[in-house]
Amino acid sequence: MPDATAAGALPPRPDLSRWMMGVGFLLTPTRFFDACHARCGDWFTLRPAPGRTLVVTADPDAVREVLRGDPDVLHAGAGNAVLAPVLGPGSTLLLDGAEHLRHRRMLLPPFHGDRLRASTAVMEEVAARHVAAWPRGQAGPALPRMQALTLEIIVRTVFGVEDPAHVARVGAPLRRVLAQVGTRGRVVALGLTQGRHAGPLSPWRRFLAARAAADAVVTEELAARRHAAPGQDVLSLLLQARDEHGEGLTDAELRDELMTLLIAGHETTATALAWTVERLVRHPDVLATAVAERRAGGHAYLDAVIRETLRLRPVVPAVVRQLRRDLRLGGWDLPAGVHVAPSIYLLHRRADLYPEPLAFRPQRFLDAAPSSSTWIPFGGGVRRCLGASFALLEMRVVLGALLDAAQLAPARGDRAGEGTTRRAITFAPARGGRIVLR
Numbered sequence: 348m349p350d351a352t353a354a355g356a357l358p359p360r361p362d363l364s365r366w367m368m369g370v371g372f373l374l375t376p377t378r379f380f381d382a383c384h385a386r387c388g389d390w391f392t393l394r395p396a397p398g399r400t401l402v403v404t405a406d407p408d409a410v411r412e413v414l415r416g417d418p419d420v421l422h423a424g425a426g427n428a429v430l431a432p433v434l435g436p437g438s439t440l441l442l443d444g445a446e447h448l449r450h451r452r453m454l455l456p457p458f459h460g461d462r463l464r465a466s467t468a469v470m471e472e473v474a475a476r477h478v479a480a481w482p483r484g485q486a487g488p489a490l491p492r493m494q495a496l497t498l499e500i501i502v503r504t505v506f507g508v509e510d511p512a513h514v515a516r517v518g519a520p521l522r523r524v525l526a527q528v529g530t531r532g533r534v535v536a537l538g539l540t541q542g543r544h545a546g547p548l549s550p551w552r553r554f555l556a557a558r559a560a561a562d563a564v565v566t567e568e569l570a571a572r573r574h575a576a577p578g579q580d581v582l583s584l585l586l587q588a589r590d591e592h593g594e595g596l597t598d599a600e601l602r603d604e605l606m607t608l609l610i611a612g613h614e615t616t617a618t619a620l621a622w623t624v625e626r627l628v629r630h631p632d633v634l635a636t637a638v639a640e641r642r643a644g645g646h647a648y649l650d651a652v653i654r655e656t657l658r659l660r661p662v663v664p665a666v667v668r669q670l671r672r673d674l675r676l677g678g679w680d681l682p683a684g685v686h687v688a689p690s691i692y693l694l695h696r697r698a699d700l701y702p703e704p705l706a707f708r709p710q711r712f713l714d715a716a717p718s719s720s721t722w723i724p725f726g727g728g729v730r731r732c733l734g735a736s737f738a739l740l741e742m743r744v745v746l747g748a749l750l751d752a753a754q755l756a757p758a759r760g761d762r763a764g765e766g767t768t769r770r771a772i773t774f775a776p777a778r779g780g781r782i783v784l785r
């Protein structure tokens with residue numbers, strides 16, 4: 348659908364310089380969104396790329412309406428089109444309508460109920476082994492360590508493989524794809540060279556080569572599994588899953604879904620874990636309470652720490668929906684084609700929803716469970732992250748293993764909180780969550 352250009356109907360555009368509009372969005376994203384909010388309030392319009400109109404909102408009523416609205420009018424798949432080069436067109440994240448529901452129904456069961464509980468043993472074993480091997484007494488970023496750990500968990504959960512060499516053979520090409528979008532500079536370079544006919548060393552061509560290598564490994568695993576006896580892993584369950592017409596997913600669809608689960612399923616969780624330790628080492632009282640609770644065998648406070656981190660440092664800063672027809676929202680008549688983006692980042696920082704919103708205070712979530720309309724790090728409605736329960740359990744297990752095995756401290760001279768950097772579509776700690784383990 349062509350994007351809308353009917354500017355008159357749209358919320359204001361922030362009066363920021365062209366440079367700030369382009370570079371701020373990519374390089375200093377939280378400062379950029381704070382500046383837009385300060386200038387325009389809860390609604391503003393951005394043009395992040397030619398022909399793309401993004402209406403950002405932090406208005407709680409509108410956010411609720413968008414997340415719970417008619418999925419045939421509010422297309423999330425079209426809104427996520429930017430992910431297509433990495434995930435492929437058959438990814439749940441990129442589908443809409445009946446096809447989206449068909450895929451989602453088949454993907455959900457492995458990540459819930461008994462199946463989810465069965466994943467705990469893998470999470471515990473991997474977490475304890477990785478944490479034991481992390482260097483002691485030396486400052487370093489938590490993020491790469493968390494990425495290696497969550498990658499092993501998701502590869503083992505999805506493919507049911509245990510042999511370390513096999514896990515590495517599947518995991519390494521996936522990390523190489525993500526490395527292509529892993530820094531601010533690379534995101535900018537990729538955007539500038541995307542789709543252009545350039546030499547083999549151009550960022551876009553290098554990205555395509557990395558993706559082809561990852562594709563090849565996933566396709567190979569898939570082919571091998573089609574001929575093997577089914578196990579309890581996610582791929583075995585997906586191979587057996589059938590829709591209401593008795594049809595399963597094709598190989599091309601399965602490939603894209605596996606890519607989605609592997610990538611969406613570990614990079615986000617690793618970043619959330621890095622933010623959690625970044626926050627914990629700067630709040631010794633919170634850290635001490637979490638350790639004491641762990642020794643007493645509980646996890647309610649640790650869960651609240653995780654929820655508070657996801658509130659204040661959401662890994663995915665916004666969800667996006669493209670309008671398939673004109674829609675009135677928050678008093679604005681938005682034309683079909685526009686992209687509407689409920690801002691998770693701005694919503695979570697509203698003083699009317701969270702008193703003293705910038706304070707890191709896990710207690711908020713001990714007194715009351717998070718509300719599904721004001722705490723939305725996993726999005727919402729029929730598009731809510733289908734790995735949310737998996738991610739929350741994994742975070743509890745990994746942080747628990749960390750608190751059991753080591754004392755956490757901030758790196759020397761590193762008392763101030765870390766800023767935010769953009770890694771592809773995620774917001775990550777600027778220095779990777781630097782900590783020292785003792």
Ligand code: HEM
Binds near residue numbers: 607611724730737
């Ligand atoms: C802390 C970790 C995670 C965060 C913050 C996160 C966040 C999100 C968000 C914001 C969305 C979009 C929701 C919307 O548009 O309303 C999403 C969708 C999705 N996530 Fe996650 N996610 C995480 C972990 C995971 C894991 C572990 C998996 C898989 C094992 C996963 C798989 C997916 C999938 C398949 C979708 C698409 C759902 C759909 O469109 O129906 N995510 N996630």
